[in-house]
Amino acid sequence: MSTVPRPRPRRAVVIGGGLTGTLAAAALAEHLDEVTVVERDALPQSPSPRKSLAQARHAHILWSGGARAMESLLPGVLDDWTAAGARRIPLPSALVSMTPQGWFRRGGTEMQFLISCSRDLLDFCIRRRALALPQVRLLQRTVVTGLLGSAGRVRGVRVHSPGAGVQELPADLVVDASGRGTRAVQWLTGIGIGPVREAEVDAGVLYASRLYQAPPGVQDFPLVNVQPRANTGEPGRGSIIAPVEGGRWLVTLCGTRGAHPPQAPEAFERFAREVRDPVVGELIAHARPLDDEVTLSRSTFNRRRYLEKCRAWPEGFVALGDAVATYNPVYGHGMSVAAQGVLALRAELRRNGPQALGLARRAQRAVAGPIDMAWQMAAGQDVLYPEATGKRPTFLERAGQRYVDRLTSTATARPYAARSLLEVMTLSAPATGLFRPALVLTALRGPRQEPLTGPPLTDEERASVYGDGDLPETPRAGGTRA
Incomplete structure (x- = not known):
């Protein structure tokens, strides 16, 4: 009696066990029998620091567009974050933000939000859910040293680990989620793919962060930030207070070349008072x-x-997240763009299946979609700071930036403009939405209100921090700040 041979298991390899890699593993688990995540470090079993994620010590913002993408990939993770102490901050009512064009007013429609917590907690909740999927296995302390295959098709990876030495892991699909330190360009060159065009813009930004125990009774305190301002001929300075789990404030200061924040603890508060508004200090x-x-x-x-x-x-290879593009963290788009890139890969897998010809190329092009807006915002602003390096904006890019500046100024006083801008800022709507005729007309008309002269904290919020002594005066439009 003849037997029907069992089909060969369909396998994927994900390079990198960080946020992008574990999200990718979840997407791939829908369509492949085995998904192996290869991670060079030992991953913590709790919300603890990762060896190769030094930037985790700084404030991170997860916009609603990214949070919704992650919830779609791992249903329930939003509840995991909030149950562990993360704050879901509605926008704009719980945001005290000084944009380059002035203070946003609070209130209005709250369709968008951000998640504020430590990066350790954010990653841990995603990692725990993704690695619990039955198709997913984790190889820790293992380094990918190259791709297997040819310019026509990648067929797996070569890895090295202290215990097992050199091994080959065959795969139908390899996903590079290895982050800023990716060697994708070298790997692709090694199999005959290239050249790869690259662009870099560097404003020489330095970040300095410190964790604080928040004053008692401020568990619902808003996120507070003062954004740097480009194109003034002066270095940019910024500050943020991000409420995180445990009743703490994660405070991050930043400055471009010529205005770097200090490492000395005794100078930290002083620098925070020297940015465009001293509220964080x-x-x-x-x-x-x-x-x-x-x-x-x-x-x-x-x-x-x-x-x-x-x-x-090549067939069989896709790069995601920071392996494709990295951004100045002040704009808060890295995690959200990575998650939406994973969604783009999943959509292609659902549309055609993991073995369809041209899958990898279509997916790589789809991944570029969410990157475009974040790149234009980050690189387009950073290149305007003194001593920044990188390609200068074209005439059309400068015109587009002037329009966005005008729209942002309008959004400080007009709810319709603020709502539309937040939809794009949070990656919940495409950037093309900024050019709707009605919105363009609103921007041309301008804010039509006097700007606020200080941060729009409520009297209750001020009292919860400053106590019953002399409080800074609540700012009024057109007034002066005490």
Whole structure:
């Protein structure tokens, strides 16, 4: 009696066990029998620091467009975050934000939000859900040393681990989610793919962060930030207070070349008072530092690899997240863009299946879609700072930026403009929405209100931090700040 041979298992390899890699594993688990995540470090079993994620010590923002993408990939993760102490912050009512064009007003429609918590907690909740999927296995302390296959098709990866030495992992699909340190360009060159066009913009931004115990009774305190301002001829300075789990404030300061924040703890608050508005410095003066030292990071340049524009592309290989593009973290788009890139890959898998011809090329081009807006915003702004390096914007790009500046100024006082801008800022709507005729007309008309002269904290919020003593006066439109 003849037997029907069992079909060969369909396998995928994901390079990198960080946020992008574990999200990719979840997407691939829908369509492949085995998904192996290869991670060079040992991943923590709790919300703890990862060895190769130094930027986790700084404030991270997960916009609603990214959070919804992650919830779609791993249903229930939103509840996991909030149950563990993350804050779901409605926009704009719980956002105290000074844009380059002035303070946003609070209130209005709250269709968008952001998730504020430590990066350790954010990653842990995703990792726990993704690695629990039966199709997913994790290889830790293992380094990918090259691709298997040819320019026509990638057929797996070569890895090395201390215990097993060199091994080959065959795969129908390889996903590079190895982050800023990716070797994708070298790997692709090694199998005959290239050249890969790259672009880099570097404003020389330095980040400095410190964790504080928030004053008692401020568990619902808004996120507060003062954004840097480009194109003034002066270095940019910014500050943010991100409420995180455990009743703490994660405070991050930033500055471009010529205005770097200090590492000395005793100078941290002083720098926070020297940015465009001193509100962050004033607030942390009433909080208790939990870190004896200030953490610095210089990994803030913008870099994009135009993989989707390669003349030839192999079947079986897709790059995602920071392996394709990285951004100055001040814009808060890295995680959200990565998640939406994974959604683009999943959509292609659902449309045609993992073995369809041309899948990898179509997916790589789809991944570039969410990147475009984030790249234009980050690189387009950073190149305007003094001593920034990178390609200068074209005439059309400068015209587009002037329009966005005008729209942002209008959004500080007109709810319709603010709502439309937040839809795009949170990656919940495409950037083309900024050019709807009605919105363009609104921007041309301008804000039609006097700008706020200080941060729009409520009297209750001020009292919760400053106590019953002399409080800074609540700012009024057209008034002066005490």
